[in-house]
Amino acid sequence: MDQAAPSDPGPPPVVRETLEQLVARAAQLARPGTRRVLGVTGAPGAGKSTLCAALLAALGDHAALVGMDGFHYAGVELQRLGRGHRKGAPDTFDVDGYVALLTRLRTPPRVPVYAPLFDRALEEPVGSAVPVPSATPLVLTEGNYLLMSEHGWSAVRACLDEVWYLDVPPEVRERRLIQRRRSYGHEAQAAEHWVRTVDGRNGCAVEASRSRADLVVHLDVPESPRDGRLG
Template sequence: MIKMAVDPVIQSLNGLDKTTQMLRDRILMLLERQQSCQQNKRILIALAGVPGSGKSTVGNALLRELPLYNVKDVCVLPMDGFHHTKEALMAFDDPALAFQKRGAPFTFDAEAFFKLVQTIKETPVTRPGEKAVTFLAPDFDHAVGDPVPDAIHVSSAARIVIVEGNYTLLNEDPWNKIAALVDDRWFVDVTPDVARERLAKRHIQAGIEKTYEAAVARAEDNDLPNGALIRSKLIRPDVRILN
């Protein structure tokens, strides 16, 4: 793991450009240090955050920024595709609770996610002229409410993989094994009030709930407690972003 100094809290409200530039500079520094060591290892970054924090917004802005600095071999591996399927949830001891709490840590196949991250970390970066291999990962289809197998492709030519998801810095087994593999740890946070509003709108737009009141109730019953759990069991990040 490449060691870097811990940065101060970054206040990104109305300052996404500044946050993106700071994260870009961290990646450029990671690449520079790795090249100076003549390593052929892939850089992994954990991008964690509470539900509704805007971590995907931060990540997407960074992906638009990096090509401007000739950093194009970057991939994102999201955690969402590792939701247990509806069929799998029906086999739980308490299926009703599993569906009610879908999105909580126990409703993901965390071990499968960790194993894929471990494989990606241990596989050397494919050099120019060598044949690349493709790592396959599921994505999550919100329209049908289930994962889509092999929808995400991560090339072994990628020098940087951003491992994105709510629990990528959670200090619970097996999630904490992911944090031990990465070279930099980023955490995006937001106040519960802002998260509640964002999540309620998201639930309505996704068709999960039909009324604002029901959407707020869902956020308060599931998403906000998950956020509180993440904060209480957070592995110390290198960068903390308040969004």
């Protein structure tokens, strides 16, 4: 008898939810005595960091946040590789190091595991800056490329129990990104150029990975009319 071909799981479900509803979803994963890893992804400017900060604040000691951006190559290495002009692209990260950390976090030892973070003031990664206690039941990790398959990123998906994809209109993301770069001291023209070239190209790559998510989320939170940030 011929073996049936595996069924196509189809596109991920799409929901429109508030922060409170997403906190409730995450709380279901944060069960003491277990360890789950929840990925939050989306194109640049989708609000990943804002959502993760809200989840972390609501869940307290039941969650820890480990960002993908902590695995940026250092600036001096990007210059050596000739990639400094497109920092943030998929091939400007230590993907193997990120996968190794996620693997450790899935089966935590008795001592804390330390993760790096990306310091926006320095524009550099800082190692061993984020402790993840062994008893923490939920690890949040956020970044653009959690669902990509190129440049070694395919190994990340197997490390994550669930992945939520934040879906935000491109014009909203672009406005947020320009305002973010201006807040770092970039001139308006330089900020717009970077967002529409580097961030825009990266965003297209991220959007192509959306179908691999477990959930596509339209976050139902009003934006501030002053700065375009979430809530």
